[in-house]
Amino acid sequence: MAAAAPPASGRVFQFKLVLLGDSAVGKSSLVLRFVRGQFFEYQESTIGAAFLTQTVALNDTTVKFEIWDTAGQERYHSLAPMYYRGAAAAIVVYDITNRDTFQRGKQWVKELQRQGNPNIVIALAGNKSDLASKRKVEPEEAESYASDNGIFFMETSAKTATNVNELFVAIARKLPKNTPQPRPGGSGIVIAGQNGQAAAEAKKGCC
Amino acid sequence: MYASSAIAARWLSVSDPGGAAEGDLDGGREWTPEALDDEWAELLAALPNVDEDRIHAALLGGVPDAKRPRVWLEFSGAAQAMAARPTLYADLLEQVAASSASGRAETAVHSQIENDLRRTQVDRSARGASSRGERAGGSRSGGEGTGGEGTGGESDESEALGALRRVLRAFAAFSPSVSYVQGMNFIASGLLSQLDEAEAAFWMLTLVVAERRVGHFSPTMRGNAVDCHVLGALSRADCPHLAERLEALDVTVPLLATRWFLCLWVSVLPHASLLRVWDALFTLGPSATMQVALACMRVIRVPLLAASDVGQALGGAKESLRATDGGALLRTALLDVPRLSAADLAAWRTRGQQKASEEASSLEALRRSRARGSSQDAAR
Numbered sequence: 324m325a326a327a328a329p330p331a332s333g334r335v336f337q338f339k340l341v342l343l344g345d346s347a348v349g350k351s352s353l354v355l356r357f358v359r360g361q362f363f364e365y366q367e368s369t370i371g372a373a374f375l376t377q378t379v380a381l382n383d384t385t386v387k388f389e390i391w392d393t394a395g396q397e398r399y400h401s402l403a404p405m406y407y408r409g410a411a412a413a414i415v416v417y418d419i420t421n422r423d424t425f426q427r428g429k430q431w432v433k434e435l436q437r438q439g440n441p442n443i444v445i446a447l448a449g450n451k452s453d454l455a456s457k458r459k460v461e462p463e464e465a466e467s468y469a470s471d472n473g474i475f476f477m478e479t480s481a482k483t484a485t486n487v488n489e490l491f492v493a494i495a496r497k498l499p500k501n502t503p504q505p506r507p508g509g510s511g512i513v514i515a516g517q518n519g520q521a522a523a524e525a526k527k528g529c530c
Numbered sequence: 531m532y533a534s535s536a537i538a539a540r541w542l543s544v545s546d547p548g549g550a551a552e553g554d555l556d557g558g559r560e561w562t563p564e565a566l567d568d569e570w571a572e573l574l575a576a577l578p579n580v581d582e583d584r585i586h587a588a589l590l591g592g593v594p595d596a597k598r599p600r601v602w603l604e605f606s607g608a609a610q611a612m613a614a615r616p617t618l619y620a621d622l623l624e625q626v627a628a629s630s631a632s633g634r635a636e637t638a639v640h641s642q643i644e645n646d647l648r649r650t651q652v653d654r655s656a657r658g659a660s661s662r663g664e665r666a667g668g669s670r671s672g673g674e675g676t677g678g679e680g681t682g683g684e685s686d687e688s689e690a691l692g693a694l695r696r697v698l699r700a701f702a703a704f705s706p707s708v709s710y711v712q713g714m715n716f717i718a719s720g721l722l723s724q725l726d727e728a729e730a731a732f733w734m735l736t737l738v739v740a741e742r743r744v745g746h747f748s749p750t751m752r753g754n755a756v757d758c759h760v761l762g763a764l765s766r767a768d769c770p771h772l773a774e775r776l777e778a779l780d781v782t783v784p785l786l787a788t789r790w791f792l793c794l795w796v797s798v799l800p801h802a803s804l805l806r807v808w809d810a811l812f813t814l815g816p817s818a819t820m821q822v823a824l825a826c827m828r829v830i831r832v833p834l835l836a837a838s839d840v841g842q843a844l845g846g847a848k849e850s851l852r853a854t855d856g857g858a859l860l861r862t863a864l865l866d867v868p869r870l871s872a873a874d875l876a877a878w879r880t881r882g883q884q885k886a887s888e889e890a891s892s893l894e895a896l897r898r899s900r901a902r903g904s905s906q907d908a909a910r
Contacts, residue, residue: 346642346645346646346712347645347646347649365648365649365651366649367649367650367651367797368645368646368649368650368712368715370712370713370716370788370789370792370793371784371785371788371789371792372785372788374785374840374841374844374845375841376841389840389841394712396642396711396712398711398712398747398749398751399712399751401750401751401752401755401890402751402754402784402788404893405782405784405785437897437900438893438896438897438900
């Protein structure tokens, strides 16, 4: 995978990223494609959220994403803040063959802009671009919505891998790499080689 | 007080997690398969007047596969509910079929269910662990053909999907205010893997949602927040050191336990272990769910304490649960963690309810202040 490069020399930045969007638009599939290079026609529905990590190598820095992949059904809305809290970036996903999911995506963008981290980088992903013959949302419309709202837009296909790495790389580039933020809460900076600090604490007895 | 190595040692000693265990190292009697079978027959005959300790002892021995459907249905009360309203399930399916025929069918609920049917993968590889194996509840679908799903019957898979579709649609029609919520698909699928009749799975599902998971599937899903608070408090009392570590890692209980509560451990535990856990959940009262959750917190204690970040914590927790033996988990849940009465649980939930409301209102306050802020920005 192009995105899964070993840490280049230089600094490693760690960012929390959350995926939001309607049910069955392909949130988990995008993550799975990006992290493991896999795709399943029927991806098990996500309950609560799933957590994965993946790194992206830029020129002189490495960005490590802590990815929260959330459940899409409307009912799970009340759980979402616990996953987007402190996120440095969000990918709002819709399905280009389903107009309702685009509307739902807009609501997520609005909510993130109101309730999310004030400096959050938001990407709008029109997924399932391989199903262009069934398209219900034109890219021009999504593009113009995105630029009106100060976010960026890409059409993706988790199935064919089109634009999936590109999406994450684009986010990695946009994330600020100069303002350190405190670690707890997610979006912070980590200096390369910090692993293993807590391993020593491993086996204390309880109580 | 417990030592994880002792727990691990006990787990290693259990060779047959799926069916009737041959022996119990502590806290339980040794059962021969015949004795266990007789015991469950006696317990079933004695319902509803059964001593809880006796159920515990039999649970630690295991429920014989052949008795599992009756045990689940009769102990949980689903059989009685089904007998009291014998035509309800068929009526609901007819109602669903009629609304399909009149073109009102493809509601959001139905398309959500359709989306999820093939995305409900109850660990197929592990099904062989049970003698009821691949039946997946579909074998009797001919008798209830009002579900309206195509021709049906071409393959095991489409029959299994058809049964799942009928159970979920019937439930959504039965309880429009709750309707279909993701998570139910996994629970229903697990039920169908063991119960011959989709109707029985339907009744078990109604009972789980109404009595075992109160408020978990409601529009606000507040019940889940409440139970996560309760689990957090109980777990803190059980092991303060773990609670501190979780705080340091910024790993909250909902991150760990939401899936446990909303899927009742489907695709969290191995299938054979899942069945052992469900045996306890359905024969004991609602407190059993919390005791199992607390036992799971003990299972994942070692990887959580060893983790140095969120990813390691959650990954380690997931892996250790995937490798958990059901018999050992039940022993921890029934013998080791403090026993929780129904009254205790109610009291804890009242406190959890307060915390959950506070959280919800502080989130709402944040939303309002941000909304004010952004409208001021716009005005400038």
